[in-house]
Amino acid sequence: MLRLSKKVDYGLILLSRLAQRSETASAREMAAKYDLPPSMIANVLKALTGAGILVSTRGAQGGYELARPAGRISLAEIVEALEGPFSLVDCVGDEVICRYTEVCPTHDPIRVVHQRFHDFMAKLTLAEIVGDARFGTLQTADGHEKAHLPG
Amino acid sequence: MLRLSKKVDYGLILLSRLAQRSETASAREMAAKYDLPPSMIANVLKALTGAGILVSTRGAQGGYELARPAGRISLAEIVEALEGPFSLVDCVGDEVICRYTEVCPTHDPIRVVHQRFHDFMAKLTLAEIVGDARFGTLQTADGHEKAHLPG
DNA sequence: CTCAATCCGTACCGGATCGGTCCCATATGC
DNA sequence: GCATATGGGACCGATCCGGTACGGATTGAG
Ligand code: FES
Ligand code: FES
Numbered sequence: 001m002l003r004l005s006k007k008v009d010y011g012l013i014l015l016s017r018l019a020q021r022s023e024t025a026s027a028r029e030m031a032a033k034y035d036l037p038p039s040m041i042a043n044v045l046k047a048l049t050g051a052g053i054l055v056s057t058r059g060a061q062g063g064y065e066l067a068r069p070a071g072r073i074s075l076a077e078i079v080e081a082l083e084g085p086f087s088l089v090d091c092v093g094d095e096v097i098c099r100y101t102e103v104c105p106t107h108d109p110i111r112v113v114h115q116r117f118h119d120f121m122a123k124l125t126l127a128e129i130v131g132d133a134r135f136g137t138l139q140t141a142d143g144h145e146k147a148h149l150p151g
Numbered sequence: 152m153l154r155l156s157k158k159v160d161y162g163l164i165l166l167s168r169l170a171q172r173s174e175t176a177s178a179r180e181m182a183a184k185y186d187l188p189p190s191m192i193a194n195v196l197k198a199l200t201g202a203g204i205l206v207s208t209r210g211a212q213g214g215y216e217l218a219r220p221a222g223r224i225s226l227a228e229i230v231e232a233l234e235g236p237f238s239l240v241d242c243v244g245d246e247v248i249c250r251y252t253e254v255c256p257t258h259d260p261i262r263v264v265h266q267r268f269h270d271f272m273a274k275l276t277l278a279e280i281v282g283d284a285r286f287g288t289l290q291t292a293d294g295h296e297k298a299h300l301p302g
Numbered sequence: 303c304t305c306a307a308t309c310c311g312t313a314c315c316g317g318a319t320c321g322g323t324c325c326c327a328t329a330t331g332c
Numbered sequence: 333g334c335a336t337a338t339g340g341g342a343c344c345g346a347t348c349c350g351g352t353a354c355g356g357a358t359t360g361a362g
Contacts, residue, residue: 002237200309212307
């Protein structure tokens with residue numbers, strides 16, 4: 001299904017939190033605050049750290065914080081960190097030889113769609129995700145934006 | 152995983168075919184031509200017909216054809232016809248009351264992301280998908296487009 | 303009128319993936 | 333030393349996906 005996994009869902013919650021306050025926060029702490037499965041949260045944070053999106057401090061008083069400003073963290077990165085390499089369909093990779101490239105009418109079309117999805121996610125930054133909502137900017141179905149203005 | 156199901160994958164192949172030639176084609180015929188699982192192809196075509204994207208002709212010499220010009224068929228429609236209603240995460244619906252709306256920092260942000268995905272798919276038409284590839288228009292990672300020009 | 307081709311609806315199944323849990327090792331501050 | 337943290341896995345049940353199958357309805361051809 002065309003759907004974000006729970007890991008990414010939780011990841012966005014955690015990253016939003018870390019983007020808004022610049023203090024470090026521990027896994028236990030955040031899991032409690034948002035009432036989310038502690039073990040999962042721990043795993044998600046580990047993965048984000050491994051991918052270089054977060055940096056961690058071990059030991060007592062340790063925790064996590066963003067490795068970079070939220071403006072330089074893309075949705076594509078987050079998704080790939082938590083779900084593995086992104087590919088809309090099987091035959092999208094570095095010059096994958098498809099079964100019947102000659103006869104398949106979507107060898108190119110499907111790569112175009114894949115590329116567009118990827119670009120879309122690569123351009124959408126954590127800062128935008130958090131900021132748009134904070135400022136009440138919601139895109140409508142026809143692409144028209146309504147800004148409620150920041151407070 | 153953020154991935155198109157096989158049904159949509161096959162659907163795009165079939166729709167591309169139907170968009171390029173305006174003759175009707177039967178399920179059996181297409182399954183054979185592209186060497187795809189006949190039963191699945193049949194089911195996919197049924198679903199697309201039920202959603203009003205294709206029209207069918209029964210009986211001998213019957214088959215399927217597009218219900219509308221390819222320019223008026225969006226990727227969003229195709230996906231929703233074959234995978235059911237599109238929602239990136241659970242808490243995206245018509246005013247779903249989330250568990251802890253007050254405390255969750257992504258109630259709005261995640262809806263923004265969802266909305267953007269949906270708009271993106273709603274604006275991408277079958278005609279564009281087929282046409283872009285035919286004309287060699289491939290979007291690069293930074294959004295710059297190279298057109299090889301139609302032949 | 304009969305028959306084959308074709309669509310229609312729906313049920314079924316094995317395997318992959320997901321959501322979630324758990325454990326033990328390591329590092330650090332008090 | 334010990335409580336608090338992260339690090340790196342393995343593990344399991346529920347769900348979803350990819351694929352198959354079957355009986356029924358409709359239509360054109362001979
Ligand atoms: S099989 Fe790869 S594009 Fe069709
Ligand atoms: S629970 Fe619905 S947005 Fe967080």
